[in-house]
Amino acid sequence: MKILLIGKNGQLGQEIDKQSVEKGHEVHSFSREELNITDSEKVKSKIESIAPDAVINASAFHNVPVCEEQPDQAFLINATALAPIAQVCSEKNIMFVTYSTDYVFDGLKGTPYVEEDKPSPVQMYGISKAAGEYVSLAYSKTSIVIRSSGVYGGKYGSRSKKGNFVLGILEQAKTEDSIEVAKEQFVNPTYAPDLAKATLELLEHRNINGIYHLANxxxxxxxxxAQEIIKDKGLPTKIIPVDRKGIAGSLSRPFFSALRNTKAEKLGVKLPTWQDGLRRYIAYLN
Ligand SMILES: NC(=O)c1ccc[n+]([C@@H]2O[C@H](COP(=O)([O-])OP(=O)(O)OC[C@H]3O[C@@H](n4cnc5c(N)ncnc54)[C@H](OP(=O)(O)O)[C@@H]3O)[C@@H](O)[C@H]2O)c1
Structure with missing residues (x-):
């Protein structure tokens, strides 16, 4: 398969790049500097000249508090920029894979969300990603929107988020005997290599489209x-669960945004447990 990858240096992008090569795919990967997703003319011309079987967009504007301050940028990168890509992919019958988030949900359902549940985001990041889902699916019959949750990976994590949750806890544990962590928000922590592997497996099923959940x-x-991170790393740090009532500063986050991968499972695409993903990440970091 010939793949055009946008956002190759992210937690997920790096893994898609690496695993695609390992699988024998022909991969044309671009960093933000090489191919900015907002430069629609350049993106379209790359798609036309490379003529891939699939375009995978691993780029995002997803620092959640920054999205509140810069809604224009959030909408531009997470939604508006996807329209011309979806359009050209549709015209040329190219699969267009883009990623969304558990944050498109308000978290009030109380059980894991399935693909058919209706988005109702409670902050700008989720609103821009829900718009991105809509744009991708409305402009193309070849779009695949993959929602994931709590993604982490790589030695340094996400550049825009200055790391990831695991790296943040390990860093704090160097200097603090105890760390307070929210106990009221539930997610599926997802290891980027598992998400990349499942994405590439999903793409083996040609002619699929629509929304898929892929989370550990x-x-x-x-x-x-956080407790599992400390346990796996064998640290003495104490984790103190606290109830922040879903509020971080002036920002609302969903209480229970865990996902269920019902559609992928039916195609035989299954991800390992979050505990298994975490153990492999801790081993990779050691
Ligand atoms: N991380 C999570 O917790 C999480 C949860 C659910 C869903 N997701 C979704 O999963 C996907 C991958 O997330 P991730 O954690 O791998 O993100 P990440 O590590 O922050 O990577 C995003 C990549 O996008 C690049 N990028 C940013 N703006 C760009 C632009 N205008 N044009 C081209 N590239 C651009 C970034 O470049 P620089 O390196 O130069 O900044 C970075 O390499 C995203 O769609 C995200 O919304 C993430």
Whole structure:
């Protein structure tokens, strides 16, 4: 398969790039500097000249508090920029894969969200990603929107987020005997290599489209995730679960935004548990 990858240096982008090569795909990967997703003419011309079987967009504007301050940028990168890509992919019958988030949900359902549940985001990041889902699906019959949750990976994590949750806890544990972590928000922490692997497996099923959930199996609160990180790393640090009532500063976050991968599972695409993903990440970091 010939793949054009946008956002190759992200937690997920790096893994898609690496695993695509390992699988024998022909990959044309671009960093933000090489191909900015907002430069629609350049993106369209790359798609036309490379003529890939699939375009994978691993780029995003997803620092959640920054999205509140810069809604224009959030909408531009997470939604508006996707329209011309979806359009050209549709015209040329190219699969267009783009990623969305559990934050398109308000978290009030109380059980894991399935693909058919209606988005109702409670902050700008989720609103811009829900718009991106709509744009991708409205402009093309070849779009695949993959929602994931709590993504982490790579030695340094996400540049825009200055790391990731795991790296943040490990850094704090160097200097603090105890760390307070939210106990009221539930997610599926997802290891980027597992998400990349499942994405490439999904693409083996030609002629699929629509929304798919791909997150590591099971779910936990951020406090339980932090406890598991400390346990796997064998540290003495104490995690203190606290109830922040879903509020971080002036920002609302969903209480229970865990996902269920019902559609992928039917195609035989299954991800390992979040505990398994975390163990492999800790081993990779050691
Ligand atoms: N991380 C999470 O917790 C999480 C949860 C659910 C869903 N997701 C979704 O999963 C996808 C991948 O996330 P990730 O964690 O791998 O993100 P990431 O590590 O922050 O990577 C995003 C990549 O996009 C690049 N980028 C930013 N703006 C761009 C632009 N205008 N044009 C081209 N490239 C641009 C960034 O470049 P620089 O390196 O130069 O900044 C970075 O390499 C995103 O769609 C995200 O919304 C993430």
């Amino acid at each position: 199996e099971g779910y936990c609160s951020w406090a339980e995730f």
